[in-house]
Amino acid sequence: MAETSKLLRVLPEVFQVAADTSPPMQALLAVAEDMHAPVRQVLDVIHTVPDPRRAPASLVPFLSRWVDLDWLTLPGPESSRSGSIPVARQRDLIAAAAQLSARRGTVDGLTRFLHLATGVPGFDVESVPGAFHIKVLIPAAAADQLELVSRIVKGVKPAHVTDELMVRPAGGTGGPGE
Structure with missing residues (x-):
């Protein structure tokens, strides 16, 4: 037993010798x-904690806070079943958080955010044209997620821009010309 002990390897030599007999x-x-x-079990998997793809589901809300997405993923007073985001999509948002943050306030950033969420x-x-107003065209497949889409649009668009x-x-x- 003494030869296979991981703890014994870090003890002074006098303990290592004594452990044999x-x-x-x-x-x-x-x-x-x-x-x-x-403790060893936790330390053996600690490298998975900051990785949104491998972290335990219970840590996903914590990671959301790290990348300033907790406003969206944590339940709020107005939250309902239709406004919740599955853990797999939360993981996608966290993984893309740096790119989404860099594109915040842009059309590309908003459409990418909506797609991921x-x-x-x-x-x-x-x-x-001529107004600080955007029209968000929502695919029919996402019609059941209107509350979530609305929260995202309000949270990501520039504050001075109104939305529809x-x-x-x-x-x-549903695009122009149709």
Whole structure:
């Protein structure tokens, strides 16, 4: 037992020598190893904590706070089932947080954010000429996530810009000229 102890390797040589022949020392090492086992298990996987793809689901809200996405992923007073984001999508948002932050306030950033949060592609944002107003065209597949889309638009668009949400009819693009 004394030769396989991880703890024994870090102890002074006098303890290492004594552990070969001393049953009390062997028992003490066994108890110490058992006491350290839970800590060792955590330390063996600690490198997965900051990785949104590998972190335990219970840590995803914590990671959201690190990258300033907790305003979206943590339940608020107005939160309902339709406004919640599945953990897999939260992981995608956290992984893309730096890119999303760099594009915050842009059409590209808003459409990418909406796609990642809802899991539905095909969002479009139109600027109304001569006004600080945007029209967000929502794919029909995301119509059941209007509360979430609204929270994202309000949280990501520039503060001085007003917004309008419009769900496209199923099967159509709903874009200009249609």
